[in-house]
Amino acid sequence: MRQAGKFYGIGVGPGDPELMTLKAVRTIRDCDVIVLPVSNRELTEPLLLEQNEMENRAAGYLESCTAYQIAVQTVSELKEKQILFLPMPMIKDKEKLRKIHTRGAEVIEQLLEKGWNLxxxxxxxxxxxxxxxxxxxxxxxDGYQVExxxxxxxxxxAAARLNQPLGEQEEQIHILPGSYEAGEGLQLSGTKILMKTGKKMGxxxxxxxxxxxxxCLVENCGMDDERIVRSVEEISEDAGYYSLLIVKDRKR
Structure with missing residues (x-):
């Protein structure tokens, strides 16, 4: 009986391909299929393609996947891998998202049953x-191996780019989802980190x-178009999706 494959959730870092870990690089090289999320709502079903099938719509999915564009600069073998595109629309309807995630998991499990690592x-x-x-x-x-x-x-x-600590001594660190209500969180003491603040920036x-x-605002941290802003007045209300705010209590 063929042994099922293993699923890996791999972080490729914030943007600079040199910040990928050695383990991430090795694991990507060893896997049979690369799974990529697609926010474009045109994709409604998981789509598995060989590299020679990447044309038209699928090529656009590759170009718009930031994680792939980071990783491929370090892992050239990615260009030879099969790609499974998963629909991952940016919506907040929890029931719809659950159905989308469930369908994605079903397709992944079918590939794991073939003995493939993803x-x-x-x-x-x-x-x-x-x-x-x-x-x-x-x-x-569902009983499959994951890592x-x-x-x-x-x-x-972002803190490294700013050459500043996120927390010192008894200082607290709070991580807040910027795309949701963050007003109360900004009143907490210590350092407040607001992630993916784009749509709520105004x-x-x-x-x-x-x-x-x-x-401090860091937009597209570690990418070619990185931008750092150090005052509220300079922050653009149409800041991009990968905009991160670091708000710290001023030292006395």
Whole structure:
């Protein structure tokens, strides 16, 4: 009887391909199929393709997958791998998302039953606001082997780019999902990290006006078009999806 394959949730880091871990690189090379999330709502069913089938719509999916574009710069073998595209629309309807994730898990399990190992690539670290973990937990509950390969989180790299600590001594660190209501969280003491703040930037900016806290925005951290802003006034309300805010209590 053929042994089922293994599913890996792999963090490729925040943007700079040199920040990928050695374990992530090795695991991607060893896997048979690469799993990529697709936010484009045109894709409604999981789609498995060989590299020579990447034309038209599928080629666009590859180009728009940030995690793939990071990893392929370090792992040239990615260009030879089969790709499983999974629908992952950016919606908040939990019931619809559950059905989408369930369907994705079903298709992945069919491939695992063939003895194939699969690698789901995700930006940053899989354990921080990643859709990868929803799929991984479903697969694990169904009895398949899974492993999470950690990646450098965007907020750690952003702090490094700013040459500043996120936490010192008794200082607390709070990680907040910027795409949801973050007003109450911004009132917490210590360091507040708002991730993926793009669509709510206008609301967040209004909340921070007149604040006595130190505020830094890092957009597209580690990527070619990285941008750093150090004041509320300079923050654009149409900041991109990969916009991260670090808000710290000002030292006295």
């Amino acid at each position: 690698a789901f690539l995700t930006l940053g670290d899989p354990t921080v606001y990643s859709t990868c973990m929803y799929i991984e937990q479903m697969i694990e509950r 999470t390969v950690s990646g450098i989180p965007s907020f750690c790299e 609301q967040i900016k209004e909340f921070l006006q007149g604040s006595s806290q130190d505020i």
